Amino acid sequence: MRRPAAFVLVGAVLLAAACSADEPVPERTVRVGWEAATLPVPAGDPGRAAPRDAVLCGGTWYVAGAVIAPDGAPRPAVWRSADAAAWAEVPLAPLTYYGRQNILYTIGCRDGRVAAVGAKSGGVHGNPRIATWYQRDDGSLVEVQAQFTLYGGENAVGVSRLAGGPAGWLISGNRVGGAAAWISADATEFTLVEFGQRLGVPNTSATDGIPGGAGWFVVGGVLARTGIGRDAAAWTSADGREWTAVPFPAEEGDDALLRVVQVNGGLLAVGVRGDSFGVWRERGGTWSATDRFGATRGNIAAGVGGVAALGDTLLVATEAEAGRGLWAGDGTGWHHATIPRNVPAGGDAALTVVGAGGITLLVLDDGRSGGVWRASGVK
Structure with a gap:
């Protein structure tokens, strides 16, 4: 019988002396009973599983990532599971030289x-060669062949996260001209929309998007009015082509939204607020800045790997100079949450948390080995 995971609050943290006066200090640690699951290495050359992202789709869990060979060479991989405990490989059909070496980082x-x-x-120049993949009737995923300039080229900046919704598919990201979206009806072909340069606001950036109503809601940042740092920003669109800015509270310091989720009848965003991570909540169409936690300052750009809402508990996977970690907000404050092993910052590692269908799934790769851990229920 599978032992139910539990979140147990224990008094343990002695970090006050190490934190600055304006940094939120976690007073407790949330101990999570993570249950490990094995991601089998797909048929082919030997290697290790390197998962990057997960999604619950049609009652089936999917994990996307890669298999890393002993010499460091990657090849794309996807796994599926009915219960997030027993996993099997999903057949893939790469079509290009770089597609056969893809690390799938968003699903x-x-x-x-x-x-x-x-x-x-x-x-x-060692630029990222981006490829998209869609699922065929037989369940396999096939690579989409696209021109290099669709995602790369001299105007490339970055390609962020993928989302599906009533309006089709959307990839958020950035070009030299600012925030951008790639849209598609069926994921077999994407069209680039460089909407940032149309808004008349300099230096916009988009980091994440989700379905919003019948269209899309995208978050990110914009150059602050002072010209120093960023202001949190968001935009909506019915079709992914025409975009409208969403009123957002402006604060002093560097503020930017990195991830957005739907929770408890409203939207919730997590990002950078000054030297900390910050939370913004939407109620009745109005956004407000609420909680702060952790520390973001350092030589590594702070990141948010995932957000999972389970009842009144919010789990956030973060990246900062000290490494990647998991935080839990339970209504009494923000606390460190335990993970199976330490995960460093940087591109060779990953930490993502996804919650859906009453299950929390932790996706972890410390650069040496990767896997998934399942937790059901919160105490």
């Missing part, structure tokens, strides 16, 4: 089918 769902985005650095 989304629409109408019971998944699609994914992957990348592999290459070429003279």
Whole structure:
């Protein structure tokens, strides 16, 4: 019988002396009873599982990532499971040289089918070669062949997260001109919309998007009015082509939204607020800045790997100079949450948390080995 995971609050943290006066200090640690599951290495050359993202789609869990060979060479991989405990490989059909080396870093769902985005650095300048993948009727994923300039080229900045919704598919990201979206009806072909340069606001950036009503809601940042740092920003669109800015509270310091989720009848965003991570909540169409936790300052750009809402508990996977970690907000404050092993910052590692269907799934890769851990229920 599977032992139910539990979140147990224990007094344990002695970090006050190490924190600055304006940094929120966690007073407790949330101990999570994570249950490990094995991701089998797909048929082919030997290697280790390197998962990056997960989604619940049509009652089936999917994990996307790669298999890393002993010499460091990657090849794309996707796993599926009915219960997030027993996993099997999903057949893939790469079509290009770089597609056969993709690390799939984001996966989304629409109408019971998944699609994914992957990348592999290459070429003279070592730029990421982006590829998208869609699911066929037989359950396999096939690479979409696309021109290099669709995601790369001289105007490239970054390609972020993929989402599916009533309006189709959307990938958020950035070009030299600012925030951008790639949209598609069926994930078999994407169209680039560089909407940031149309808004008349300099230096916009988009980091994440989710379905919003019948269209889309995208979050990110914009150059602050002072010209120093960023202001949190968001935009909505019915079709992914025409975008409208959402009123957002402006604060002093560097503020930017990195991830957004739907929770408890409203939207919730997590990002950077000054030297800490911050939470913004939407109620009745109005956004407000609420909690702060952790520390973001350092030589590594702070990141948010995932957000999972389970009842009144919010789990957030973060990245900062000290490494990657998991935080839990339970209404009494923000606390460190335990993870199976330490995960460093940087591109060779990953930490993501996803919650859906009453299950919390932790996706972890410390650069040496990767896997998934399942937790059901909160105490």
